[in-house]
Amino acid sequence: MLYLVEHFYSIQGEGRYTGSPSLFFRFGGCNMKCEGFGCSEIASDGSEVLGCDTVYAVNKEHFSQNWISITEANQLLNILDLYEFPRAVDIVLTGGEPLIYANDEIFIEFLEELHKKGHQITFETNGSLGVDFVKFPIYKECIFALSVKLSNSNEPLRKRVNGDVIYSIASHAKEAFFKFSIDAESINLGLEDEINSIVEHSPKTKVYCMPLGGNKAEVEANTEPLIEFCKTKGYNFSDRLHIRIWDINKGV
Numbered sequence: 001m002l003y004l005v006e007h008f009y010s011i012q013g014e015g016r017y018t019g020s021p022s023l024f025f026r027f028g029g030c031n032m033k034c035e036g037f038g039c040s041e042i043a044s045d046g047s048e049v050l051g052c053d054t055v056y057a058v059n060k061e062h063f064s065q066n067w068i069s070i071t072e073a074n075q076l077l078n079i080l081d082l083y084e085f086p087r088a089v090d091i092v093l094t095g096g097e098p099l100i101y102a103n104d105e106i107f108i109e110f111l112e113e114l115h116k117k118g119h120q121i122t123f124e125t126n127g128s129l130g131v132d133f134v135k136f137p138i139y140k141e142c143i144f145a146l147s148v149k150l151s152n153s154n155e156p157l158r159k160r161v162n163g164d165v166i167y168s169i170a171s172h173a174k175e176a177f178f179k180f181s182i183d184a185e186s187i188n189l190g191l192e193d194e195i196n197s198i199v200e201h202s203p204k205t206k207v208y209c210m211p212l213g214g215n216k217a218e219v220e221a222n223t224e225p226l227i228e229f230c231k232t233k234g235y236n237f238s239d240r241l242h243i244r245i246w247d248i249n250k251g252v
């Protein structure tokens with residue numbers, strides 16, 4: 001069984017395909033917590049839950065009562081009929097961490113049907129979980145935005161960086177690129193070595209750096225220091241348009 005948190009039709013707000021009309025499927029659950037990002041949500045029992053900017057899609061204990069249980073692929077495929085698209089739009093699979101379902105037969109059927117319908121499929125993943133490209137060749141047709149977590153996530157290194165997984169995805173997927181969330185403080189602490197040690201697992205893969213933040217004010221505060229960092233290091237700057245435009249609103 002899979003958990004779906006929400007779906008919405010919007011524009012891609014970050015990374016290489018910024019601005020592309022995209023249908024987002026946000027899946028529930030993650031193999032990390034990333035409490036270092038310092039975002040929080042109030043759960044229905046009134047408790048404040050610390051995590052990343054999508055903690056409501058990560059923390060099963062406090063938020064899964066709002067998640068949709070998916071027991072067959074058609075539940076996901078029928079969602080496409082709820083929207084009017086001018087063409088086969090890009091599909092973005094995000095979370096939480098969508099690849100916790102990488103071996104699930106419902107998930108595989110969903111991917112194969114999307115591909116048959118002509119949709120471009122992009123995973124937004126933390127890049128720590130392996131994908132079986134031999135058993136499930138559909139993954140070779142997908143794009144992977146590798147948002148590998150840095151030390152500012154407060155996750156242990158052995159959990160957040162798996163060089164073999166990064167190399168495998170970058171080598172076998174239709175396309176892959178790195179996407180890092182960075183704040184001004186981390187730049188001052190010398191983040192370059194950390195990024196380099198991750199990128200060296202796939203040196204030809206493009207790097208996009210985005211301002212860290214769970215709301216518009218935080219994103220804005222981190223933007224200019226990050227642009228200067230990108231100019232110095234030769235990385236691509238990526239905005240986070242959805243936060244800049246819609247701030248903390250979800251499902252847009």
Ligand code: SF4
Pocket residue numbers: 030031032033034051052053054055058095096097126149153
């Ligand atoms: S890996 Fe991504 S979704 Fe999971 S807790 Fe960290 S930032 Fe959130």
